[in-house]
Amino acid sequence: DAKTTQPTSMDCAEGRAANLPCNHSTISGNEYVYWYRQIHSQGPQYIIHGLKNNETNEMASLIITEDRKSSTLILPHATLRDTAVYYCIVRGTGNQFYFGTGTSLTVIP
Amino acid sequence: DVKVTQSSRYLVKRTGEKVFLECVQDMDHENMFWYRQDPGLGLRLIYFSYDVKMKEKGDIPEGYSVSREKKERFSLILESASTNQTSMYLCASQKDRGYNEQFFGPGTRLTVL
Numbered sequence: 001d002a003k004t005t006q007p008t009s010m011d012c013a014e015g016r017a018a019n020l021p022c023n024h025s026t027i028s029g030n031e032y033v034y035w036y037r038q039i040h041s042q043g044p045q046y047i048i049h050g051l052k053n054n055e056t057n058e059m060a061s062l063i064i065t066e067d068r069k070s071s072t073l074i075l076p077h078a079t080l081r082d083t084a085v086y087y088c089i090v091r092g093t094g095n096q097f098y099f100g101t102g103t104s105l106t107v108i109p
Numbered sequence: 110d111v112k113v114t115q116s117s118r119y120l121v122k123r124t125g126e127k128v129f130l131e132c133v134q135d136m137d138h139e140n141m142f143w144y145r146q147d148p149g150l151g152l153r154l155i156y157f158s159y160d161v162k163m164k165e166k167g168d169i170p171e172g173y174s175v176s177r178e179k180k181e182r183f184s185l186i187l188e189s190a191s192t193n194q195t196s197m198y199l200c201a202s203q204k205d206r207g208y209n210e211q212f213f214g215p216g217t218r219l220t221v222l
Contacts, residue, residue, distance in 0.1 A: 032208050043113075043199050043213035044152075093207055096142065096154040096167065 004088045009104040012082075018075040020103050022088030025069040031092045033064060035073045036099070037084040044087065044099065047073065078107045112136070113202050113214035121220045128187040130217050132200030140203040141183035142211065143167075143175060145196040152199065158183055159206065190221045 005023040012018040024033065034049040048055055048062045050071075055062045061074040075082055087102040116131035134141065142157040144167075154167030156175040164175050172194060176184045183202075187194055197218050201211040 034210060041197075041216070041218070043201075043216045046210045046212060049208075049210055091208075096144070096157070097152070097201075097211055099146075099152040101149075101151070 004090055004100060006086075006088050006100070006103045008101070009106070011106050011108055012075075012078045014080060014107050014109050015077055018078040018082065018105060018107070020073040020075075020086050020088075020105065021070065022072070023070045024088070024090045027068050027090050028092070031090050033062065033068075033071050034089040034091060034097065035060070035062065036087045036089065036097070037082075038087065038102070039081075039084045047086075078105075080107050080109065083107045113200055113212050115198075115200055115214040115217050117217050118215060119218050119220075121222065122187075122190050123222050124191060126187075126190050126221075128190050128219065128221075130185040130187075130198055130200075130219070132183045132185070132202075132214055133181055134183075134202035134212070135181065136202065136204070136212075137180065138202040138212075139180075139205040140211075141177065142201040142203070143173075143183065143185045144199045144201065145169070146199055146216075147196050155185065190219075192221050195219060195221045 035047040036044040038044045050062045064071045085102040085104050087099045113134045143155040144152040146152050153169050158164050158177045174186045197216050199216050200214040203211045
């Protein structure tokens with residue numbers, strides 16, 4: 001599975017959009033981009049995933065660049081409950097999800 | 110919504126004890142997984158199962174065993190707990206093989222004294 005690079009930490013004002021970037025320059029054609037988040041001392045929560053088209057669900061939007069070498073997770077109106085560590089994972093059909101260190105997002109009142 | 114439940118949120122055991130961690134999913138998923146999470150090491154796969162009675166080793170199976178007698182239930186067993194098995198244990202389920210997402214339980218924080 002391709003390696004991903006994310007910023008260590010980010011802040012976002014409450015009510016504003018949180019844009020979390022992820023680089024995955026070695027992604028291959030059959031690998032999807034997944035996003036999870038983990039609130040302190042809880043299990044990871046699935047957010048969204050996509051292959052090459054932009055995706056949106058009730059939690060977030062996923063924007064994947066045309067060359068698929070990077071993506072952005074967008075939380076349109078961040079709340080304090082969105083404070084968490086966000087993981088970007090690139091995966092094919094392998095057995096497991098490799099969680100790196102992720103981005104620690106702090107939503108500020 | 111998929112629900113994955115784990116038998117305990119917090120557990121304290123003594124060295125040498127046999128420990129059972131239970132995981133149940135309610136969505137008729139084929140695949141189930143056990144991970145452990147430690148600071149700085151991310152999530153590491155211990156065991157997984159693609160079907161009842163089937164099990165496969167992950168990256169760190171030593172010191173652990175698993176049991177899957179029913180489709181919805183996947184148990185992790187520490188035959189003789191040791192202090193280096195103090196960790197957060199996470200169970201996950203997945204509809205089937207392929208590109209489907211994995212859904213995680215709330216985790217069990219195990220402390221071995």
